[in-house]
Amino acid sequence: MxxxxxxxxxxxxxxxxxxxxxxxxxxVVPRGQLTMLxxxxxxxxxxxxxxxMGLWHASQGTVTLDGQDITRRATPDIARGGVAYxxxxxxxxxxxxxxxxxxxxxxGARTLDDIDTERLEWIFGLFPAMKKFWxxxxxxxSGGQKQMLAVxxxxxxxxxxxxxxxxxxxxxxxxxxxxxxxxxxxxxSQTTILLVEQNFNxxxxxxxxxxxxxxxxxxxxxxxxxxxxxxxxxxxxxxxSLGAHQ
Amino acid sequence: MLNRLLSNDLPRSRWxxxxxxxxxxxxxxxxxxxxxVKALNVAAKxxxxxxxxxxFDLLLGYTGIVSFAHTMFFGIGAYGVAxxxxxxxxxxxxxxxxxxxxxxxxxxxxxxxxxxxxxxVRAIFFAMITxxxxxxxxxxxxxxxxxxxGEDGLNFSVPRLLSPGFTLTEEPLQTPLGxxxxxxxxxxxxxxxxxxxxxxxxxxxxxxxxxxxVLQAIRENDFRAEALxxxxxxxxxxxxxxxASFATxxxxxxxxxxxxxxxxxxxxxxxxLDILLIVVIGGMGTMYGALIGSVLFVLAQSYLxxxxxxxxxxxxxxxxxxxxxxPDRWLLWLGLLFVLSVYHFPSGIVGKLRERxxxxxxx
Amino acid sequence: xxxxxFDWKPLALVPVLALIALPLTGSASTWLTLTVAGLAMGMIVxxxxxxxxxxxxxxxxxxxxxxxFIALGxxxxxxxxxxMGAYTGADNLWLNLMALLPAMLVAMAVAGAxxxxxxxxxxxxxxxxxxxxxLITMGGxxxxxxxxxxxxxxxxxxxxxxxxxxxSLLFGEAAVEKYRLLAVLVGAxxxxxxxxxxxxxxxxxxxxxxxxxxxxxxxxxxxxxxxFVGVFVVGSAxxxxxGVMWGLYQQTVIPQMGAQVNVLIFIVxxxxxxxxxxxxxxxxxxxxxxxxxxGFLAPKVxxxxxxxxxxxxxxxxxxxxxxxxSR
Numbered sequence: 001m002x003x004x005x006x007x008x009x010x011x012x013x014x015x016x017x018x019x020x021x022x023x024x025x026x027x028v029v030p031r032g033q034l035t036m037l038x039x040x041x042x043x044x045x046x047x048x049x050x051x052x053m054g055l056w057h058a059s060q061g062t063v064t065l066d067g068q069d070i071t072r073r074a075t076p077d078i079a080r081g082g083v084a085y086x087x088x089x090x091x092x093x094x095x096x097x098x099x100x101x102x103x104x105x106x107x108g109a110r111t112l113d114d115i116d117t118e119r120l121e122w123i124f125g126l127f128p129a130m131k132k133f134w135x136x137x138x139x140x141x142s143g144g145q146k147q148m149l150a151v152x153x154x155x156x157x158x159x160x161x162x163x164x165x166x167x168x169x170x171x172x173x174x175x176x177x178x179x180x181x182x183x184x185x186x187x188x189s190q191t192t193i194l195l196v197e198q199n200f201n202x203x204x205x206x207x208x209x210x211x212x213x214x215x216x217x218x219x220x221x222x223x224x225x226x227x228x229x230x231x232x233x234x235x236x237x238x239x240x241s242l243g244a245h246q
Numbered sequence: 247m248l249n250r251l252l253s254n255d256l257p258r259s260r261w262x263x264x265x266x267x268x269x270x271x272x273x274x275x276x277x278x279x280x281x282x283v284k285a286l287n288v289a290a291k292x293x294x295x296x297x298x299x300x301x302f303d304l305l306l307g308y309t310g311i312v313s314f315a316h317t318m319f320f321g322i323g324a325y326g327v328a329x330x331x332x333x334x335x336x337x338x339x340x341x342x343x344x345x346x347x348x349x350x351x352x353x354x355x356x357x358x359x360x361x362x363x364x365x366x367v368r369a370i371f372f373a374m375i376t377x378x379x380x381x382x383x384x385x386x387x388x389x390x391x392x393x394x395x396g397e398d399g400l401n402f403s404v405p406r407l408l409s410p411g412f413t414l415t416e417e418p419l420q421t422p423l424g425x426x427x428x429x430x431x432x433x434x435x436x437x438x439x440x441x442x443x444x445x446x447x448x449x450x451x452x453x454x455x456x457x458x459x460v461l462q463a464i465r466e467n468d469f470r471a472e473a474l475x476x477x478x479x480x481x482x483x484x485x486x487x488x489x490a491s492f493a494t495x496x497x498x499x500x501x502x503x504x505x506x507x508x509x510x511x512x513x514x515x516x517x518x519l520d521i522l523l524i525v526v527i528g529g530m531g532t533m534y535g536a537l538i539g540s541v542l543f544v545l546a547q548s549y550l551x552x553x554x555x556x557x558x559x560x561x562x563x564x565x566x567x568x569x570x571x572x573p574d575r576w577l578l579w580l581g582l583l584f585v586l587s588v589y590h591f592p593s594g595i596v597g598k599l600r601e602r603x604x605x606x607x608x609x
Numbered sequence: 610x611x612x613x614x615f616d617w618k619p620l621a622l623v624p625v626l627a628l629i630a631l632p633l634t635g636s637a638s639t640w641l642t643l644t645v646a647g648l649a650m651g652m653i654v655x656x657x658x659x660x661x662x663x664x665x666x667x668x669x670x671x672x673x674x675x676x677x678f679i680a681l682g683x684x685x686x687x688x689x690x691x692x693m694g695a696y697t698g699a700d701n702l703w704l705n706l707m708a709l710l711p712a713m714l715v716a717m718a719v720a721g722a723x724x725x726x727x728x729x730x731x732x733x734x735x736x737x738x739x740x741x742x743x744l745i746t747m748g749g750x751x752x753x754x755x756x757x758x759x760x761x762x763x764x765x766x767x768x769x770x771x772x773x774x775x776x777s778l779l780f781g782e783a784a785v786e787k788y789r790l791l792a793v794l795v796g797a798x799x800x801x802x803x804x805x806x807x808x809x810x811x812x813x814x815x816x817x818x819x820x821x822x823x824x825x826x827x828x829x830x831x832x833x834x835x836x837f838v839g840v841f842v843v844g845s846a847x848x849x850x851x852g853v854m855w856g857l858y859q860q861t862v863i864p865q866m867g868a869q870v871n872v873l874i875f876i877v878x879x880x881x882x883x884x885x886x887x888x889x890x891x892x893x894x895x896x897x898x899x900x901x902x903x904g905f906l907a908p909k910v911x912x913x914x915x916x917x918x919x920x921x922x923x924x925x926x927x928x929x930x931x932x933x934x935s936r
Contacts, residue, residue, distance in 0.1 A: 053828060079830030091825035093818045095933065104814055107830050111811075153829070312743060363920075367927055370671055370883075373743060374875040378919070381872045382912045389909050515868065519751070522744055569759045578755030585748040588741055589734060 005064075006031040006161060006192045007052065012061035014051045021047045023216040024061065029161070029209075034183065034193040036203040036224060038238060039213035045196040046088055048213070049163045052194075053085045054078045066160065080107075082160030086167065088196075090150040094139025098130055098149055101138050105153035115156065123152045126182045144175040151182060155191075162186070162193045168202050180205055200238060204228050212237045251447065253454040257534065259603035262596060266534060269541055273439065277432045281424035288548050290435055290503050293442045294496050295540035299524045300449050300533055301492035307531030308453050309485040310465030312369065314518055315360060315376040318383045319490040321513035322356075323349045323497020325387065325394060328507035331402040332395075339405055346498050350491055357490035361483030384513045399508020408434040408502065438499050445492050450533055452488065461485055462531075516577075520547075523580070527587045529594025538595050551576050619930035620887075623894045630902045638783035643901045649789035651897025652796025653858060657851030658874040658881075658889045659803060660844020666820035666884020666933055668837045670732055671742045674750030675848055675874065676867025677757075681723055682716035682849025683856035683866060684757055687766050689715050697771035705771035713853050720849025723753070724842045732841070750867060757864045765863040768856040792854055799847065803886055816840060820884040820933050876915050880922045882929025891930060 007029035014022040022044050029035045037045050050056045052063055054075040063071045070078050079085070084105075093101055102115070102123075109115045124131040127148040133141060138149060147167055154162050168176045176199075183206050186193060197203045203210070207224035220227075220237055227233060249256070257263040272279060276289035298320055305311050326349025327342055334341035360379070364372045387394050394400065406412055412430040419426045426432075452458055460481055464471045468478050501507045520543065528539025551573035561567040570578070591598065627644055634640045661675045689712040690697055696708035731749040735741040770788055777784040807813035819826045819833050826833050855870065856862040877896050881888025896915050903914040922930060 055824060055828070074832075075824075075827040076830050076832045079828055085828045087825070087828070091822055091828070093821050093825070095821060096814065096818060100814055100818075103811070104818055104826075105829055306740075312740060367923055370665075370739065371879055371923070373671075374879055375916075375919070378872050378876055378916050382916055385912050519747065522747070526744060566759075574763065575755055575759065578752060578759070581748050581751035581755060585731065585745055585752065588745050588748065592741075 004031055005029060006066055007194065008062075008064045009048070009052070010062050010064070012048075012051060012058045012063060014047055014056055015059045016047070016056060021216055022051065022058075025213070025216070025218055027211055027218055028221070029192060029194050031192050032190050033208035034187050034195060034206050035209040035211065036207035037194060037196045037211050037213065038198070038200070038203060040238075041198075043213040044216040045213055046165055047216075049085070049087075049165055049194070049196060052078075052163060053083065084154035084159040084162050086150045086154050086162070086164045088165040088169070090146050092138045092141075092146050092149050092153075095137060097135050097137055098141070099134050101149060101153060102130075102156050106156045108157060119156060122185075123156065126185065127152055127178065144171045147171060147175075148178070151179070155186065158189075158191075160192060162191060162195075164193065165196045166198065167195070168197065168199050176202060200234070253447075253451045255450050255454050255533065257600075259599040261603070262534065262599040265538060265599075269537060277428075277435055278419075278421055278426055279423060281421070281426050283431075284548075286431060286435060288544055290438055291548075292540050292544045293435075293438045294500050294503070295520070295524065295544060296537050297442045297445045297496035297499065298493055299521050299528070299540055300446055300536035301489045301496065302521050303525055303530060303533055303536050304449055304453065304461075304492075305485055305489040306525060307529075307533075307535075308458060308465060309461045309482060311364070311482065311486070312373040313360070313376040313486070314373065315380045315383075316489070316493055316521060317513055317515070317518045318380045319353045319357065319493040320497040320500070320517070321383065321387065321509075322353050323494035323499075324501040324507040324512040325349070325400075325497075326352070326494070327498045327501035328395075328400045328402060329393060331404065331501075332400045337403045337405050342405070342498075342502070345501075346495075349494050349498060353490045353494040354487060357487045358483060361486035362479070364482065364486070380513075380515075380518070384509055384515075387509045387513055395508065397509065399506055399511065401506050404430075404434070404502060404505055406430070408437070434503060438503060441495065441499060445495060446533070446537070449492065453533060457481070457484075465531075519584075523584050523587070525594075526584070527591060527594055529596030529598075532594065532596040532600075535594045535596040542595075547576075547580075550579065554579070616931070619891050622930075623891060623898070626895060626898050626902075630898070633906060634902070636782075638781060639905070641780065641783035642785060643905055644898065645785045645789050645793070647898035647901035648894060649786075649792040649796075649897070650858065650900060651894035652793050653851055653854045654870070654873055654877055654897060655796055655890050655893035656799050656854065657848050657870065658877045658893055659799070659886055660840075660847040661874060662878040662881060662883055662885065662889045663816065663820070663840050664837075664844050665878070667816060667823070667833075667840055668736070668819075669739075669823075670736065670837075670841075671739060672732065672746045673743050673871070674727070674731070674746035674748075674753065675844075676869075676871040677727075677750045677753030678720040678724060678845040678848035678867070679852035679855065679870055680754065680757055680862070680864055680867035682720045682852030683768065683862040684761050684766070684852075684864075685716045685719045685849070686712040686853040686856060687761070687768050687862055690768070690771075697769075700772040702773040705773045708771060713850055716849045716853045717846040720852070721842045721846035724845025725838070727845065728838055728841045750871075754864050754867065761864075763864060765861045767861050769860055770857055788857060792858065795854065799850075800886075800890055807886065812836070812839075873915070876919050878929075880919055880929060882926075882931040882933055884933035885929070885931035888929055888931035888933075 005028045009025050009027040012022055012025040013020070025044070025048055027048070037048065039045050047056065051058050054070070054073055058071055061071070062069055065081060065083070068081070070081065093104070096104070103109060106115045129141070129145045129148060130152055133145065138146065141149065151164070151167060154164070167179055171179070180202065183193065187206070195206070204224065209222070210224045210227050211218050211221040213219065257266055273289060273293065277286055280286070280289065302316050305313055305316070327345040330341045330345030330348070331337050360376065367375070388397050403409065407430060409430040414428040414433070419428055453461070460471065460476050464476070464478050464481055472478050497512055500512060504511065524539035524543045525535065527542065528535025528537070554571055554573040554576055558568060558571040558573065561571055569575070593601065630643070631637070631640050634643060657679055661672060664670055664672055690708060693708040696704045699705065727749060731745055732742070735745055774788045774791060777786045778790070807817055815826060815831060815836055819836065823833055852866070855866065873896060877892035878889055880892035880895065881890070895918060899914050899918055900911055903911045926932070
């Protein structure tokens with residue numbers, strides 16, 4: 001089952017100032033699949049995403065995207081290589097309207113008319129709130145709606161790779177279901193996704209592959225199905241068992 | 247014993263130590279080593295700048311606060327003494343004392359206000375606000391002409407001991423380097439010298455104490471310092487007050503030396519720039535940088551214009567060059583020097599010397 | 610702003626201040642003269658400050674040397690207008706404008722060009738280091754001022770108003786200077802143009818987004834450093850324009866005028882909130898009005914009144930009236 005790797009991290013170390021956060025991360029993200037990145041708080045998951053995105057530069061090791069070495073590339077160039085990033089804090093522009101946020105994310109579009117209408121309709125179907133609050137400043141949206149906007153931005157144009165950091169954090173269960181549905185549809189469209197999550201239930205429903213991090217390293221990787229079936233392993237890695245969490 | 251005097255803040259570099267000793271001796275024996283009025287003026291100016299810049303380094307180099315109000319406190323000290331001596335019928339030590347005390351009191355209050363206010367706003371705002379306040383104070387000094395003498399400033403006399411007419415010896419001393427008239431100016435010079443030494447050593451003591459270490463922690467990362475339990479409010483305000491007080495003292499000395507004070511002698515923006523330049527060239531957060539920087543700067547300022555005059559004479563007739571190389575445009579060259587220093591000498595002279603020594607030591 | 614719950618309170622400050630001054634000035638005609646003068650001055654200051662606030666908001670760069678563009682613009686205008694005596698001497702508004710317009714455009718072009726050089730040589734090497742920025746941009750301003758002295762000489766140069774713009778129009782008993790009306794008009798045009806660009810073009814969108822969250826804009830694939838150079842150049846050009854207008858307002862130009870106005874524009878952008886154009890407008894109008902009212906009522910405290918205004922606003926909103934940046 002080796003789908004070829006779209007994204008590979010090899011021996012990546014990242015320092016932030018004096019702090020050594022990533023201690024040699026090895027990670028393979030297979031093309032066209034949804035890979036879950038799990039782990040406790042402080043394990044280095046967000047740092048990993050930021051390093052891939054070029055927001056922090058790896059001090060050692062390599063990051064390879066679609067055969068190209070992007071370790072030293074600048075963030076805008078990495079984004080132009082087809083990577084979309086949804087950070088933990090969502091990064092929406094609160095003073096801009098929903099419409100303006102999406103327009104910005106659609107790099108190819110000079111005006112709204114340039115955005116693929118089918119795509120927009122698809123987004124509105126997944127997240128009706130986007131249509132409802134189209135002209136409202138994004139800052140006025142609820143937490144869940146902001147999260148939906150952040151994800152909408154990442155999919156308003158086709159991308160090779162989506163990096164998503166804890167999309168379900170603080171969301172109501174009903175909205176989480178919306179999210180799961182959205183990601184299911186995304187998976188069907190051949191987009192590769194690397195998703196950081198703490199909610200294992202969420203993860204289990206969506207993940208094809210999984211990597212677990214602890215202390216700045218990947219301590220386990222493999223198929224999600226295997227991990228989901230092995231309660232003992234879950235307990236060891238994540239300190240929980242499937243049924244008990246959420 | 248030297249260790250204790252310098253509060254364990256040693257030069258840590260042979261070159262630096264040598265330089266410091268040379269400068270110290272040079273300043274200590276200036277009236278005898280460099281006879282003549284101009285040289286003594288230069289030396290006195292160096293002393294005053296050392297105190298002024300060292301006090302600024304406490305705020306900028308050690309606490310990490312950028313404030314353009316430093317010259318305001320300098321001016322308060324100068325005007326304090328000037329107004330007191332001007333108003334007194336007989337220039338007396340009592341009047342000086344009164345002037346100093348009043349000036350310190352005003353500085354205390356103002357620096358407290360500024361220090362406390364700085365914590366409601368961000369550092370950038372604070373810098374801009376101090377700029378505005380300093381400008382306002384300058385305007386105020388020019389306008390309250392009844393008290394401050396306005397644009398013209400105040401001329402006044404000093405106690406007999408310090409005045410030029412007073413001589414310690416009947417005949418001028420004959421030294422191998424020339425004739426030295428041991429008069430009131432020389433005595434004033436040594437008064438400055440003693441006070442500035444005291445200020446400098448006190449500042450060294452302050453920055454090497456636990457208090458000083460907390461200041462540096464705050465400079466590095468104030469969130470962390472707060473999280474560790476230090477009330478950054480209190481430390482920053484204290485640093486602000488101490489810095490202002492020493493600047494005020496420097497101002498008092500200035501007035502005593504010049505026997506005159508006006509808005510341009512102590513409050514001008516040019517002086518603020520000079521302070522910034524010295525602290526950058528000398529080395530921020532080192533204290534010794536203030537000493538080395540001041541000497542370099544004052545020497546350059548006093549003799550740069552002569553240099554430019556020479557150079558200007560050489561290129562007379564050439565259209566652009568002669569306009570650039572005139573003593574009137576010395577500020578241009580100083581500005582260039584300033585910009586280049588900020589780029590290439592980020593740690594200043596003291597920093598560079600210490601780095602070299604450390605590398606040699608480690609090798 | 611796109612929302613219906615627009616924060617109107619800061620906007621109200623301007624008419625409130627004007628209304629407070631009305632009883633204090635005694636007569637309605639004096640009040641009118643002062644108010645127009647204040648609005649004119651405010652508009653000119655806004656033109657200058659708008660570039661600076663965007664530069665700071667977008668790239669977190671403190672340009673303490675912004676004043677040099679003001680001075681340069683003014684001096685360039687003196688040179689341009691000196692050669693257009695026929696147009697400025699004529700008592701015809703259109704001929705005068707035909708002289709003023711090129712003066713303004715040339716001043717803007719030169720100031721913008723200097724801005725490009727300034728950004729490259731002085732600002733770019735010190736991105737992210739606030740202390741060095743403050744020091745170096747001040748150094749840059751000193752160098753610039755001295756170079757102006759080299760080219761135009763160290764003395765002040767008169768910048769007389771063209772004929773048709775001299776004098777005042779009479780509204781009843783109130784005398785309103787013609788030039789000041791023009792200044793208000795130009796300022797309003799600049800503001801309108803800025804609002805249009807910021808709200809209706811993608812570039813403007815990028816600027817507004819970048820002011821809020823630069824990292825996210827980069828993550829969306831935009832090279833924001835290029836955008837920044839553009840904003841810096843436009844900001845410098847606007848400062849040049851402001852310099853021309855300020856010079857005409859004072860009718861003389863001196864090399865130090867940049868440093869003099871520096872303090873005022875800092876007060877303005879602090880009041881307005883770093884990164885906010887509307888905030889800068891409000892701050893500028895308040896400062897202009899305050900300077901003129903106190904100049905009439907209590908001249909000795911004029912500069913203090915602006916500082917007091919700034920302190921009062923900061924006590925109400927510590928980050929300015931429209932804090933835009935997320936930092």
